[in-house]
Amino acid sequence: MTTTERPLVLPGDPISPDLIPSSTSKPLRLGPGLRHVPPSDIVPVVAGQLITNHQKNSMWVEYNNNRLKSSAPAQTSTSPPYPPTPPMTLPHLSFESATKKTRPQLAPGALVYARVVLANKHMDPEIECVSQSTGKSDGLGELKGGMVFDVSLQFARRLLMAKSKEEGKVEVLELLGGEGLVFEIAVGRNGKVWVGGEDVKTIVVVGRALRETDEGGLGVEAQRKLVRRLAKGMK
Amino acid sequence: MTVSTTSTAPAAALGVLPRADGSAKYSHAGYTVTASVNGPIEAQRRDEHPYEAHVDVIVRPAAGVGGTRERHLESILQSSLSQIILVKNFPRSLIQIVLQVEDSPENDYVNTKLVQASLNFSIMPALFQTAVLALLSAGVPIRATATATAIAIVPQDGTKRSVVDPSPRDVEIAQSVHVLAFTSHDELLLAESEGDFTVKEWDDVYETAKDVCCRPVPTKEGMEMVLDDQHTNGPDLRHFLRSTMENKVASDLHWK
Numbered sequence: 001m002t003t004t005e006r007p008l009v010l011p012g013d014p015i016s017p018d019l020i021p022s023s024t025s026k027p028l029r030l031g032p033g034l035r036h037v038p039p040s041d042i043v044p045v046v047a048g049q050l051i052t053n054h055q056k057n058s059m060w061v062e063y064n065n066n067r068l069k070s071s072a073p074a075q076t077s078t079s080p081p082y083p084p085t086p087p088m089t090l091p092h093l094s095f096e097s098a099t100k101k102t103r104p105q106l107a108p109g110a111l112v113y114a115r116v117v118l119a120n121k122h123m124d125p126e127i128e129c130v131s132q133s134t135g136k137s138d139g140l141g142e143l144k145g146g147m148v149f150d151v152s153l154q155f156a157r158r159l160l161m162a163k164s165k166e167e168g169k170v171e172v173l174e175l176l177g178g179e180g181l182v183f184e185i186a187v188g189r190n191g192k193v194w195v196g197g198e199d200v201k202t203i204v205v206v207g208r209a210l211r212e213t214d215e216g217g218l219g220v221e222a223q224r225k226l227v228r229r230l231a232k233g234m235k
Numbered sequence: 236m237t238v239s240t241t242s243t244a245p246a247a248a249l250g251v252l253p254r255a256d257g258s259a260k261y262s263h264a265g266y267t268v269t270a271s272v273n274g275p276i277e278a279q280r281r282d283e284h285p286y287e288a289h290v291d292v293i294v295r296p297a298a299g300v301g302g303t304r305e306r307h308l309e310s311i312l313q314s315s316l317s318q319i320i321l322v323k324n325f326p327r328s329l330i331q332i333v334l335q336v337e338d339s340p341e342n343d344y345v346n347t348k349l350v351q352a353s354l355n356f357s358i359m360p361a362l363f364q365t366a367v368l369a370l371l372s373a374g375v376p377i378r379a380t381a382t383a384t385a386i387a388i389v390p391q392d393g394t395k396r397s398v399v400d401p402s403p404r405d406v407e408i409a410q411s412v413h414v415l416a417f418t419s420h421d422e423l424l425l426a427e428s429e430g431d432f433t434v435k436e437w438d439d440v441y442e443t444a445k446d447v448c449c450r451p452v453p454t455k456e457g458m459e460m461v462l463d464d465q466h467t468n469g470p471d472l473r474h475f476l477r478s479t480m481e482n483k484v485a486s487d488l489h490w491k
Binding site for chain 2 (some may be wrong): 008010033063154
């Protein structure tokens with residue numbers, strides 16, 4: 001894509017009207033990094049690339065940071081946190097097949113993979129480990145064993161993309177799997193990645209590969225090289 | 236009144252501290268400042284405000300511990316930064332900004348045996364600019380970007396001369412020192428002055444500062460590139476801010 005389609009915006013910059021999608025059938029949706037100032041101004045509040053999606057009639061600012069600030073429902077892994085995050089509530093009943101009599105037993109400091117159901121700036125956020133519509137856990141719940149690695153929020157978003165290989169340019173997980181490593185992974189939108197598996201060595205290698213890809217800003221070719229190097233070290 | 240400047244171009248690096256949410260290192264006019272921004276985090280009970288975030292600014296001098304001067308600078312920075320941060324978005328939370336002075340220019344005319352904390356107004360633009368860059372690096376929602384400059388009015392041969400980004404010697408002999416900051420909407424955000432000056436002098440200072448802080452960004456077409464000698468008062472801060480952020484965003488979104 002050319003730069004004219006994704007201009008750099010700084011907080012307070014005016015947005016030229018031809019970049020605002022003008023579909024009349026759907027309401028305009030503003031994503032992260034934009035603020036609506038009544039009556040009709042749309043102002044960026046962070047520095048990043050302004051991205052407009054004409055099909056969905058939406059626009060947002062793509063940027064990177066290390067702390068979750070927006071309050072949209074998302075999946076997160078939570079644990080005794082560094083850096084500290086505000087307290088959240090996780091009701092006893094928001095687990096798969098939980099009733100008033102059979103409650104899940106969570107030890108203090110347990111790690112859960114959960115979805116944010118309620119995020120409101122005046123209240124503590126509420127999370128759940130069950131899908132409201134089906135009553136199934138869908139992979140959510142307590143994460144046992146394994147290790148948690150910190151990555152930037154943008155890298156977590158790239159890992160969560162449906163086509164992370166094509167759109168997010170992250171191939172490192174597929175490549176590690178191709179080398180014969182067996183592991184599980186749970187990516188939280190808060191920049192926490194849980195890696196589980198039988199072998200501690202595998203967990204550490206996967207976690208390190210993810211962190212190096214994130215911190216070094218590695219491209220697809222560099223990711224291949226990294227995985228080859230780590231795989232050689234495993235043998 | 237003639238206008239002069241002694242300083243070189245500013246330099247900045249973003250994201251220098253890996254554990255902080257956002258950080259920046261900025262050096263200009265002999266000052267080097269490193270800032271870290273953490274937030275929004277949970278506020279202490281006594282700082283908690285039910286409707287808005289508490290902005291905590293901490294200034295640490297290069298040597299020694301901070302004293303009354305640092306507290307004064309902190310209070311000025313705190314009130315102007317909370318104007319641009321969208322504090323209402325984060326009720327009951329804290330946005331912490333720590334500014335560590337690393338280097339400040341020395342006054343060659345004064346023999347200082349003891350290294351001690353002695354901050355003055357001429358460091359304000361460096362502190363302010365570093366704080367804004369660190370906020371941008373942390374992705375804290377802000378209303379607009381801002382730029383700041385210091386101007387001293389120095390008597391010389393019976394006339395007066397205004398100096399942009401004054402050296403410590405200029406500050407020492409100056410009749411008055413002014414610090415002004417403007418948002419990217421050309422609004423005056425901060426105006427602090429010390430010393431004796433007339434209204435006319437302040438107006439001149441205002442015009443000079445506005446020229447340094449709010450110069451329009453030159454367009455790439457080259458049609459509006461003004462290259463006349465009128466624009467030589469100090470660095471073009473707004474353009475500097477934009478190009479710094481352009482580099483940061485480009486390196487963050489390299490995979491796009």
